[in-house]
Amino acid sequence: MATAQGMSGIDVRAVTCELSAKLPLWIDKVYQFETRTLGIRLNGEDHAKYQLLIEAGRRAHLVKNFPPPPKNPPQFAMLLRKYISGGKVLAIQQHGLERILIFDIGKGTLTYRLIIELFDEGNVILTDEAYRIIKPLRHHRFRDRDIVPDAVYTMSSTDPTGSPEALAATLAGDDRDLVRALAIAGMLGGTYAEYVCLTAGIDKTTPASKADPGPVFDAIRSLFDGVQYAGHPVISATSCEPVVIAGESKSIPDDKNRFSGFSEALETFYPMTRAEKVRITSKPKLSEEERIHRYQETAIKKFDDKIKKTEEMVSAIYENYPFISQVISSLDAASKRLSWQEIERHLRDTSSADAKHIVAFHPDEASVELDIGKKVKIFVHESVEQNAGRYYAVIKKFKKKKEGALAAMKNIRQKKKIIRHDIVPMKKLWYHRFRWFVTSDGTVVLGGRDASQNEELVKKYMAGGDLFVHADIHGASVVIVKGRTEKMDEVAQFAASYSGAWRSGHFSADVYSAQPGQVSKTPQAGEFVARGSFIVRGERTYYRNIPLAVGIGLVLEPQAAVIGGPPGVVRSRTKRFAELKPGQYEPNDVAKKVLRLLRQKITPDEEKLLKGVLNTETVAAFVPPGGSDILEAS
Structure with a gap:
């Protein structure tokens, strides 16, 4: 419990x-x-x-x-x-x-x-x-x-309640009575151990080694089944339990203390942590100067604490000068003929009182940690004075930091004048270097601009919950749907439009989707997979005759940016919009035409503020490869 x-x-x-x-x-x-x-x-x-x-x-x-x-x-x-x-x-x-x-x-x-x-x-x-x-x-x-990093995490190799044989071996080797053996060696705890004894029909004071393990194991499995499949969590004054144990001496809690799930009961039972309470409690907002001043005061206090502790370590070193000198001499000599592992093994086995002061070994630094009232690290190839000098260097460093912090506190910071604009550029996100759009139900969709980005999307960014989408034509963007969406028509149009179908002058294309586990870079014998290409094995979901079209628009709120993607998505999010279809004009010319059209829809003041947002480069990022015509502008 x-x-x-x-x-x-x-x-x-x-x-x-x-x-x-x-x-x-x-x-x-x-x-x-x-x-x-x-x-x-x-x-x-x-x-x-x-x-x-x-x-x-x-x-x-x-x-x-x-x-x-x-x-x-x-x-x-x-x-x-x-x-x-x-x-x-x-x-x-x-x-x-x-x-x-x-x-x-x-x-x-x-x-x-x-x-x-x-x-x-x-x-x-x-x-x-x-x-x-x-x-x-x-x-x-x-x-x-x-x-620590690179070490192998180890756990107990035995599970006392995992099988009848394991339980029998545990009880046979335990010299306690049954209830204590189950509570401690079996890890059931006192209340559940007593319940198991009662259910098994065995006196709890019976020696564990003489108890029949069969009924005990059956009672344990019955308890586990109740916890896992028939739990009715309850909260009492001092505990939260996943199941009400039949036969408990205490009364069953009222219905108001019952919960549909154990997590719900635990959330009610456990109070918020101290940090949670602090964050939820409203605090007066500090000015920048007050916040910096408090930070500097805290830093100075930390420096003082570090200086004081280090000075105490130096004092401890000199107070134990003979002992430390002897440790350095002995370990320095021993390290020349034994490995550090052998030295550590020898000292761990010895009953010498002096060896007990060595609490840790650091072979990579040829040093040991000594407990001499204060824990100090001693390098065995250096003298006592040189070791003390290391700590003096630390004291000097923090005194210098403290002087710098005190000097900074004397400087009066001039408050920077903040110029506010109604237009705030969109923050650059990690996926903006790919082709991208957000579906009308809020799912991010990414596409590669070239073979290198196709490789990167699949190998680095495609995860288990994603969807792989590709136009059924040679030379197409790899498209990754980051999550679940009900708007696969939008995704399919995005994949079809940024494919070789546009360059070839087609007005529609077939598109398919597959799960990440179906996508591989490993060819069959005799096959070759080019850079940016992949093998898709297994059943695919097809979307037939998807019309090719791309929308490019300018959005100003809540953040200003040029966006592109399926026309329906872009049109719903912008007031300044152009739709492209496969046609005759080169991508650079189309980007310049779309830029002029979008600029016609904004004021001169907005154009100045949008200089870094609305330009040929940001528009060209959404123009498909191959010729295009501007079908609609609004």
Whole structure:
């Protein structure tokens, strides 16, 4: 059962089952609200949207709304976005009854694993398919495992409740009574362990090694089935439970404390984190000068703290001068005839009190970390004075930074005069270098301008939830639909218009779509696949006799930009618009004609403000290859 301290293994099983029932899912975006709290937006089928809140070491469940994210995303959130945004969730699993939740995420040809630890201080770890760590939220080195990049993430190889044989072996080797063995070794916890004993009909004080494992295993499976398939979550004064256990001594909570899903119950049970409360509470808006002044004051305080701690380390070094000198001498000599691994092994095995002061080894730096009241790093090929000198250098550096911050605080910042315009240029987005448009139901569609961009779109940007679209003619843009849309007529017209059909003077073309898994660069024996081309295997969906047409228009609100795409889409979003059909005029001439037509629809003042937005280059970006005629202008 979930308590204020965190979720149990049974709770993690209930959440795992709840999330797995919503598959397939796609990763949308990752947020980090505070040091240990993250959020993942998930897209499901039929436009379903879900929000997974993760508080490492405590909880992971769906919520209705996220707290406001920070203005500048932390580095770990940005790294997760880079690797898994757009990826498809292939599976969600729990390792045994441990408080570990694992997401298998496919993106392109690669598979990643996002591991969420809900025990102790917790962690969120991104690994590759072989569990090799790419990046953890928190780096940590334990006695039996390392949570650092390039290390292999390891978990217990046994699951005490995974099979009758595993349970029998666990009970046979446990010298406690049955209820304690199930609660601790079986990871059931006290309440569920007592329930299992009661259901199995075995006295809970029976020695575990003498208990019949058969009825106990059946009772455990019955509990799991109830949690996974027949749960009725409830909240009591001190806990949140995924299922009401029959025979509990306490009364069943009132209906007002019952919930349709376990995530809903957990969201109600857990209070907001401190950071969530701070962000939701309204704060007085500070001026730029006040904000900078507060930042500088905070920085100076950090510098003072760092200087003080470093000075204390220097004092500790000189107070323990003989001991540190002896450590340096011994390890320097030992390193000349033994490897660092041998040195570490020897010192870990010795009972020497002095060796116990060495808490960490750093072979790459030929240094050790000593606990002498303060933890200090000592380089064994340098003298005591040289080691102390390293810390003096740190003190000097931060004193210099503090002087700079104090000097900056004395400078009076002149407030920059802000000139406001009604026309704001559209912010340049990553996909604007491709051909692009947004469907009338809000889905981004991308197309390659040449063979190189075709390759890039498929290899780098096509994800599991996307759609591959191509005109059924040689020499066409690869078109990628980033998500789901009901407007495939618009997508098909975009793909047909930016193809060799336009250059050949055709007025219609056939278009087909396929799933990303059908698209390959690997030819059969004797075949050759040119750059920018791909092999599509399996069944395709065809769109026949799609009319060729492109619209180019100028939009001013909410942001100014030249946009292009299917005429119906462009016409609905702009007041200044031109429609093109295959014809006789060269692309550069057409771009200049369209530019003149659009400029005729704006005032001289608007034209000055739109100088960087409305020009030949921005218009030409949407003109198809080959001859064109201007069919309509408004």
